[in-house]
Every structure is written in structure tokens, then in C-alpha cells.
Amino acid sequence: MRLLFLSFLAAAAYARPTISTVDRFLESIDVNPDLISTADKAAGGVAFTCSVLTHYPSSNNSNTSSQYFITQSHPSYLTQAHAHWSATAYRHPACIYSPPTPDQVAIAIRIATFSSTPFAIRSGGHSPLSGWANIDDQLLISLSGIRDLHYDEKAHTVRVGFGNRWQDVYNFLAPYNRLVVGGRQGTVGMALTVGGGLSHLSNEHGWPAQNVLSYTVVLADGRIVTASATEHAELYFAVKAGGNNFGIVTHITMRTVPAGAVWGGQIVYSANNSREFMAGLAEYQREGQMDVKSAILPYVGLNNDTIICTLAYLDGDVDSQLPEAFRPFYDIPAMQDSTGIHASFADLAALELPSIVPRWTYATTTLLLDTQAYVDILDLVAEYSAAISRLQGGSFVIMPQPISRSMVKASVALADDPMNVTPAAQLWLTLNVGWSLSSDDEAVHAIITAAMARIEEYTKSRGVYDPFLFLNDAHSSQKPFVGYGEDSYARLRATSQMNDPEGVFQALVVGGFKLEAGYKK
Structure with a gap:
């Protein structure tokens, strides 16, 4: 996998775009090319990526993305860089971007892919594994800004932004006397649902991921798709226990069950x-x-x-x-x-260890x-x-x-x-x-x-x-x-290749368990 990553970067360096090509790309994402220095355009990589994210979406909004973007000089940098349960996951990214919407997640992926910038993805930051949801000297995409919650009283479903923790979801649903099959501790993040998951409700209702009706996934090419049993069904199957190999999940829609004391x-x-x-x-x-x-x-x-x-x-x-x-x-x-x-499951989930x-x-x-x-x-x-x-x-x-x-x-x-x-x-x-x-x-x-x-x-x-x-x-x-078995493993590899043929989430996203598929580079 290391050789794959190096060959990816080598190919990107060999085909580094001209300044005019860079300008056209910037215009395509509504960033004024004049706002990006010639040095950053020429340097490419993380210098270019961080510079562009600083200004996005300044061309169509008087405000820049500064409220969503911090560098190492920002007062809150260490708080954001070390927003993990275990110090083993602490790293020092060059910049941290917290996009508030799936569209802005898509822009971040497009910029990183265009400039061949390695990046990490963090939702709750619960994993203690080094480099899984953090990165040194490159881009960290934090989903902490995507925290919307919506309950559909007719369908008894809840749509959850991936920046929430399970405690947020339990507290939100408690007034409706509803509950989701989610994390056993409220501090755990939504990424539980891309690893199958285990819940206090699993004995009756199964794994948390099996109770997700749909995932909103931003793919490597910037497309935003809904993965469910009826749309992108193979992606729906794979993302439930496939980690970060297919795209960035920004939202899930889950079924809810009646709840009380x-x-x-x-x-x-x-x-x-x-x-x-x-x-x-x-x-x-x-x-x-x-x-x-x-x-x-x-x-x-x-x-x-x-x-x-x-x-x-x-x-x-x-x-x-x-x-x-x-x-x-x-x-x-x-x-x-x-x-x-x-009185509610939210109280039980709030117990800390x-x-x-x-x-x-x-x-x-x-x-x-x-x-x-x-x-x-x-x-x-x-x-x-x-x-x-x-x-x-x-x-x-x-x-x-x-x-x-x-x-x-x-x-x-x-x-x-x-x-x-x-x-x-x-x-x-x-x-x-x-x-x-x-x-x-x-x-x-x-x-x-x-x-x-x-x-x-x-x-x-x-x-x-x-x-x-x-x-x-x-x-x-x-x-x-x-351990999933060869048939399931093969479906995951095929889905990764179908949705990410260039292997962006195999090569540029350096953390997480990889599928080790044979991408052409």
C-alpha cells in the first residue's frame, strides 16, 4: 500500500498542472484565482489546498471559510488537532477544515484530489489508532460542523449529521419517546455505523449499521449520493462495515424504536x-x-x-x-x-468510564x-x-x-x-x-x-x-x-473500485483499514 501511495504522488507530480490549468480549476469551484498566490499555485500539495480552503467560497459570498478553517497559528488549533479520546491519536495537521455541508465536503475532496494532498477524516475521534482520524502536516477534514438532526414523525426515522455524538441523538429523540440502535456510550461518534457497530439494543434489533436506512456519501469525484437498499445498493452494503474506503459519510437516516424508562x-x-x-x-x-x-x-x-x-x-x-x-x-x-x-436511555448512555x-x-x-x-x-x-x-x-x-x-x-x-x-x-x-x-x-x-x-x-x-x-x-x-469471508470481502473491493476507480480513498486517505485492491497507477 505504501508503494501504491508513492506511485500515486509520483504520477501527480509528473503531471503537475500549469498555472492556467490551476486557475481554471479554481474558477470551477468559485474561488477567485487572484486570491491564491503564484507560489501556492506552483507548490501544489497541502500548501495549495490550505490556501484555497482559506478563501472558499469567497467568490459567491462576502464571508470566507475562516469560521470553518484553522491553521497551526490559530488559538484553537491544539484543541481541534487533539480532539480525540486518546493521546495516541494526536497529530499535527497543516490545516483543519470543518465543512458545514456535504457540498463543502465535496469541494474539500476535489481540492485535495486535484493537488494530490493526503488527508484524514474525523467524525467523533473515538479511535485511539494513530493516524486513523488525524494526520501530520497535511489536511484534516473534521465533520464536527455537520451536526443537524431531524426527526420524521410520520416515518419514525431520524436524519443525523456525522458530527454528532450518540448522546446528542439520544437527547434529541427523548422528547419523542424514540430511540435508535446506537452507541453504548454517548461520547462515541457516528463512525460506529461504518464499522457495523454494537449497541445495547442489538440483542433485539441487530447491529447499528443494519438499522441505518440510508447513508449520504460524498464520493472521490465530488458526487453526493444516497446509498440505500434501493439506491446505490452495493455501496449501501459496503459502507455499513467498510470504514472510510468508499467516500465521506456526512449523514445517516436511521429507523427509530419506541422508548421509555x-x-x-x-x-x-x-x-x-x-x-x-x-x-x-x-x-x-x-x-x-x-x-x-x-x-x-x-x-x-x-x-x-x-x-x-x-x-x-x-x-x-x-x-x-x-x-x-x-x-x-x-x-x-x-x-x-x-x-x-x-427516565430514558439518554441517562444511561451518559454514564462515563x-x-x-x-x-x-x-x-x-x-x-x-x-x-x-x-x-x-x-x-x-x-x-x-x-x-x-x-x-x-x-x-x-x-x-x-x-x-x-x-x-x-x-x-x-x-x-x-x-x-x-x-x-x-x-x-x-x-x-x-x-x-x-x-x-x-x-x-x-x-x-x-x-x-x-x-x-x-x-x-x-x-x-x-x-x-x-x-x-x-x-x-x-x-x-x-x-474475517468477513471472501464473498463479502470481494464485494467490498469491487464496490470500492466501482465508486473510486482512481483509488483516492486507498491512497490519499492514509488512515483506516484498507481493502488493498489492485488499482491501476
């Missing part, structure tokens, strides 16, 4: 009870998860003596009775228990339901947890996400699912590692990849390994698209 909250246990907890998780999958109103999100901190378990029961009509679905967890001694009735240290990363694997395997994972990763403990601020947390057969069934009942998840009870196991110093980045990478290799060696030997990798939790060294 919910039961839930967080229970905190000592990590001394981790074996009982992992065994209880398997028991919950066998029996409690059959109740599709139930959901769970656990974090098992192996070296900080803490298990934080978020429980959600999407039916507030439980009065003083505890939901029977979570019976396996009631017998484990709790250190803290904040569960109770919440402490991040404590500034740097985080993760990796994921899948194994089929097996109580012994769930418990054995604790021993398998013990030495790696100890190695992380020796780093400053080192924290080793496993996130065992139980996936039910009903989640898969509900998803495929809605539409073709590009993730092609095995229709069986399974665990999407994510290893989360936190630490303090950038000087330990390489050490963390080595430890987490070795830990994951050890787990997969064991699950394969026990016959419970599944090749699926949840894209939203995958490590940069992993290849989640391969």
Missing part, C-alpha cells in the same frame, strides 16, 4: 472475582441473554483490581424487581452498585461460547498484564462482549450483513491497554500483539476460534475485512 447502571466488583465473573458471563449468554431486552458491557481490569460492568435492561417496567436475565452477576460481591430506573491515563490502544478476537475458555483467558494474558504493569500508568483491561444468536438473526433479517457474523453465541474479546508515556508505544504494541497471538493459539487448539474481527475494536496490525 430503562433499568441499568454500573456494578463494580473486585478483580479478585474475575474468574467468577467470566464464568457468570458464559452463564448469562446461555440463559439470561435469551431475554432480548438485556445488554451488558463489562471491563475487567486485570492489574487495577477493578471490574466495571454496565448493565442495561431496555424495559423500565421492572419496578423494584431486578431483571432475572442478570442473575449470574447478583451473587458476586459488589463493591459499588448504581443500577436503577432511568474513567480513562485515567492518556494513551490507549486495543485489539480484538472472536471465540465461540465456552465457559472454560472464558475463564482460561485470565491465565493466558497474566504475563502480558504483568508486563504492562511495569510501564508508567500501565493498565491492562479485557472487554468481553457477549454476542447472541439473536443479534445475528435480527441483523440479517433487516438486510444483507457485510460482516457475515457466525450465527452462534460468541464473545468479541477486546484487549484494552492504557499507559502514560509515548516512549512506551512500541513496547505496548509488542505486548498487545503477543497477548492476542497467545489467545488465538489457545482458541484454535480448543476449537472455539472464529476468524471474525470486529472492525471498531481492531488493532492497526489486524485485517478485519478478511
Whole structure:
């Protein structure tokens, strides 16, 4: 992929346009050529791109785009450049453009493509992976300005701008007593829906992406298209779990479901009870998860003596009775228990988890339901947890996400699912590692990849390994698209080539998991 990128830039440099060609391009996007210096026109690349974005759309509006555009000298630059959950994602782009509409997103893509400027795309900035939603010395397109929300009371659908977080959506829909199948934490961004996604509502309604009725996508050539089951159907299939390989998504339209009070909250246990907890998780999958109103999100901190378990029961009509679905967890001694009735799901989603240290990363694997395997994972990763403990601020947390057969069934009942998840009870196991110093980045990478290799060696030997990798939790060294199966993977590659034949989103967008298709350059 690196060679592909270099050949792309080399070809662009060889065919650098003349000043007159540049002027014609500027006129085509309604920018006065006289506003761009001859030096920037000749330089091309990011110097040209940032200069043009500074002035767009000055030719047809007395105001420039300065309210949407900042450079490294701007007072809010660091706040914008570091608007990420984890410091591992901090970079220093040459300029940051926050287009307020799909049309202006299209202009940014056209300018970057014309000048061969590498760029990154950020919606919520939740991924901790370095370079996934940020970039050094080039263009960052931030979707933070696209935050419109519209609820259609007749169709019971909501149109969401990609600059929103899920908390914004939940708060907006609460007065209508409606809810979407969205992120489990309100701080997560909309890019969840281009990686399949997982929701507290998935047990009954499937993956978040399967509940998206349409995507508004800006393609590499600047076209703005609607991808749905009836329009650009192959793009609709692919973008649901294909990351940033096809274009920039600016809006989604989702179905909504009735909502009311919910039961839930967080229970905190000592990590001394981790074996009982992992065994209880398997028991919950066998029996409690059959109740599709139930959901769970656990974090098992192996070296900080803490298990934080978020429980959600999407039916507030439980009065003083505890939901029977979570019976396996009631017998484990709790250190803290904040569960109770919440007026709306928005209240539950607002519960935060402490991040404590500034740097985080993760990796994921899948194994089929097996109580012994769930418990054995604790021993398998013990030495790696100890190695992380020796780093400053080192924290080793496993996130065992139980996936039910009903989640898969509900998803495929809605539409073709590009993730092609095995229709069986399974665990999407994510290893989360936190630490303090950038000087330990390489050490963390080595430890987490070795830990994951050890787990997969064991699950394969026990016959419970599944090749699926949840894209939203995958490590940069992993290849989640391969885990979708060859048929789905081939459809994603074909859709990328059809909608982006020049490979702009393979070559110029340097972050994210790539499809590694054979583009002609």
C-alpha cells in the first residue's frame, strides 16, 4: 500500500498542472484565482489546498471559510488537532477544515484530489489508532460542523449529521419517546455505523449499521449520493462495515424504536472475582441473554483490581424487581452498585468510564461460547498484564462482549450483513491497554500483539476460534475485512473500485483499514 501511495504522488507530480490549468480549476469551484498566490499555485500539495480552503467560497459570498478553517497559528488549533479520546491519536495537521455541508465536503475532496494532498477524516475521534482520524502536516477534514438532526414523525426515522455524538441523538429523540440502535456510550461518534457497530439494543434489533436506512456519501469525484437498499445498493452494503474506503459519510437516516424508562447502571466488583465473573458471563449468554431486552458491557481490569460492568435492561417496567436475565452477576460481591430506573436511555448512555491515563490502544478476537475458555483467558494474558504493569500508568483491561444468536438473526433479517457474523453465541474479546508515556508505544504494541497471538493459539487448539474481527475494536496490525469471508470481502473491493476507480480513498486517505485492491497507477 505504501508503494501504491508513492506511485500515486509520483504520477501527480509528473503531471503537475500549469498555472492556467490551476486557475481554471479554481474558477470551477468559485474561488477567485487572484486570491491564491503564484507560489501556492506552483507548490501544489497541502500548501495549495490550505490556501484555497482559506478563501472558499469567497467568490459567491462576502464571508470566507475562516469560521470553518484553522491553521497551526490559530488559538484553537491544539484543541481541534487533539480532539480525540486518546493521546495516541494526536497529530499535527497543516490545516483543519470543518465543512458545514456535504457540498463543502465535496469541494474539500476535489481540492485535495486535484493537488494530490493526503488527508484524514474525523467524525467523533473515538479511535485511539494513530493516524486513523488525524494526520501530520497535511489536511484534516473534521465533520464536527455537520451536526443537524431531524426527526420524521410520520416515518419514525431520524436524519443525523456525522458530527454528532450518540448522546446528542439520544437527547434529541427523548422528547419523542424514540430511540435508535446506537452507541453504548454517548461520547462515541457516528463512525460506529461504518464499522457495523454494537449497541445495547442489538440483542433485539441487530447491529447499528443494519438499522441505518440510508447513508449520504460524498464520493472521490465530488458526487453526493444516497446509498440505500434501493439506491446505490452495493455501496449501501459496503459502507455499513467498510470504514472510510468508499467516500465521506456526512449523514445517516436511521429507523427509530419506541422508548421509555430503562433499568441499568454500573456494578463494580473486585478483580479478585474475575474468574467468577467470566464464568457468570458464559452463564448469562446461555440463559439470561435469551431475554432480548438485556445488554451488558463489562471491563475487567486485570492489574487495577477493578471490574466495571454496565448493565442495561431496555424495559423500565421492572419496578423494584431486578431483571432475572442478570442473575449470574447478583451473587458476586459488589463493591459499588448504581443500577436503577432511568427516565430514558439518554441517562444511561451518559454514564462515563474513567480513562485515567492518556494513551490507549486495543485489539480484538472472536471465540465461540465456552465457559472454560472464558475463564482460561485470565491465565493466558497474566504475563502480558504483568508486563504492562511495569510501564508508567500501565493498565491492562479485557472487554468481553457477549454476542447472541439473536443479534445475528435480527441483523440479517433487516438486510444483507457485510460482516457475515457466525450465527452462534460468541464473545468479541477486546484487549484494552492504557499507559502514560509515548516512549512506551512500541513496547505496548509488542505486548498487545503477543497477548492476542497467545489467545488465538489457545482458541484454535480448543476449537472455539472464529476468524471474525470486529472492525471498531481492531488493532492497526489486524485485517478485519478478511474475517468477513471472501464473498463479502470481494464485494467490498469491487464496490470500492466501482465508486473510486482512481483509488483516492486507498491512497490519499492514509488512515483506516484498507481493502488493498489492485488499482491501476
